[in-house]
Amino acid sequence: MRISDKTNPVEYRAVQDRYDEMTYRRCGNSGILLPAISLGLWHNFGYVDNIEKARNILKVAFDAGITHFDLANNYGPPYGSAEENFGLIFKRDFVKYRDELIISSKAGYDMWPGPYGNLGSRKYLIASCDQSLKRMGLEYVDIFYHHRPDPDTPLEETMGALDQIVRQGKALYAGISNYPSDMAEKAAAILKDLGTPCLIHQAKYSMFERWVEDDLLDILDDNGVGCIAFSPLAQGMLTDKYIHGIPEDSRAAKDMTYLERSQVEAQLPKIKQLHELALERGQKLSQMALSWLLKDDRITSVLIGASSTNQLKENLDALDKLEFDEDEIRKIDEVLKS
Numbered sequence: 399m400r401i402s403d404k405t406n407p408v409e410y411r412a413v414q415d416r417y418d419e420m421t422y423r424r425c426g427n428s429g430i431l432l433p434a435i436s437l438g439l440w441h442n443f444g445y446v447d448n449i450e451k452a453r454n455i456l457k458v459a460f461d462a463g464i465t466h467f468d469l470a471n472n473y474g475p476p477y478g479s480a481e482e483n484f485g486l487i488f489k490r491d492f493v494k495y496r497d498e499l500i501i502s503s504k505a506g507y508d509m510w511p512g513p514y515g516n517l518g519s520r521k522y523l524i525a526s527c528d529q530s531l532k533r534m535g536l537e538y539v540d541i542f543y544h545h546r547p548d549p550d551t552p553l554e555e556t557m558g559a560l561d562q563i564v565r566q567g568k569a570l571y572a573g574i575s576n577y578p579s580d581m582a583e584k585a586a587a588i589l590k591d592l593g594t595p596c597l598i599h600q601a602k603y604s605m606f607e608r609w610v611e612d613d614l615l616d617i618l619d620d621n622g623v624g625c626i627a628f629s630p631l632a633q634g635m636l637t638d639k640y641i642h643g644i645p646e647d648s649r650a651a652k653d654m655t656y657l658e659r660s661q662v663e664a665q666l667p668k669i670k671q672l673h674e675l676a677l678e679r680g681q682k683l684s685q686m687a688l689s690w691l692l693k694d695d696r697i698t699s700v701l702i703g704a705s706s707t708n709q710l711k712e713n714l715d716a717l718d719k720l721e722f723d724e725d726e727i728r729k730i731d732e733v734l735k736s
């Protein structure tokens with residue numbers, strides 16, 4: 399897909415004050431600071447999407463101090479197309495800012511046919527990382543993740559592949575995603591022994607999905623591993639968009655997404671109550687949902703998606719109010735546990 403010269407004839411220059419408002423948090427026991435809000439390219443960046451819109455979202459993000467863009471081999475649709483589109487935009491707008499960016503990719507889900515394009519073998523991870531670099535036109539990614547645990551491949555092999563990718567200079571840091579607590583602890587121990595410490599765990603965490611609170615956050619903290627919370631808005635449910643029905647252009651209304659209408663309808667009573675609590679705090683629900691995660695300093699960053707620059711700007715304003723009093727926490731817990 400071509401990037402039009404007409405819509406943006408002027409060369410992109412990031413605003414000078416881009417680091418003034420964002421806060422940065424140390425990722426585990428590492429040298430890396432991540433922005434409190436990071437941007438993911440799972441949706442809205444594939445061939446099915448408008449690349450100029452996608453490009454604007456990235457520019458607004460970077461201008462607001464979002465230095466971390468997260469991808470994976472299979473983001474699109476079709477698979478690979480988010481990385482290819484990102485590569486086009488990167489070449490056009492962001493090459494000069496490469497050293498100001500943390501770009502991540504992953505492998506772990508089905509990517510190509512046959513036994514070597516899925517899960518956690520060394521064969522798959524090494525090939526997939528090479529393919530991702532090619533699609534994005536990058537010499538290296540900052541973080542390469544194993545996207546999900548593989549029950550059949552020895553963890554030593556998968557972690558060995560991450561270590562190899564780092565030693566080859568194709569990634570600067572290694573990460574894991576969707577690993578349950580016990581496997582995360584083992585993975586971190588293996589990576590430590592290999593001399594490539596696990597930088598980060600990318601875990602699903604939102605008001606509606608609280609499994610990480612059981613013991614994962616403590617385990618990561620004890621092992622010096624950061625945590626980035628994905629789908630922190632529960633794919634848009636924790637915003638005011640579904641309060642009056644399911645809009646035509648929303649994720650829940652589209653085919654081929656992971657958000658069903660029935661899921662939204664089931665959560666609607668809670669969404670409405672949380673919306674009221676957010677208004678009492680002087681926030682939108684989206685902002686309260688993000689600040690609620692960020693009140694815990696074991697959360698390095700919240701990894702949001704956005705289908706417009708307005709959504710992104712609204713979400714960024716979450717950073718204006720991260721504190722909660724005991725009463726607010728109690729009322730939110732009551733709604734979530736009801």
Ligand SMILES: NC(=O)c1ccc[n+]([C@@H]2O[C@H](COP(=O)([O-])OP(=O)(O)OC[C@H]3O[C@@H](n4cnc5c(N)ncnc54)[C@H](OP(=O)(O)O)[C@@H]3O)[C@@H](O)[C@H]2O)c1
Pocket residue numbers: 437438439440441442468469545575576600628629630631632633634635637638639647648649650684701702703704705706708709710712713
């Ligand atoms: N590791 C993994 O297995 C994994 C899995 C999933 C995601 N991720 C990562 O996490 C990133 C974020 O996931 P996500 O997109 O599910 O995150 P999310 O922030 O929970 O949901 C983003 C979606 O919510 C809606 N939205 C966002 N802000 C809004 C606002 N202010 N008002 C109204 N609607 C708003 C938009 O959907 P509409 O299209 O409805 O406007 C947007 O695309 C992904 O891009 C990816 O990088 C990782």
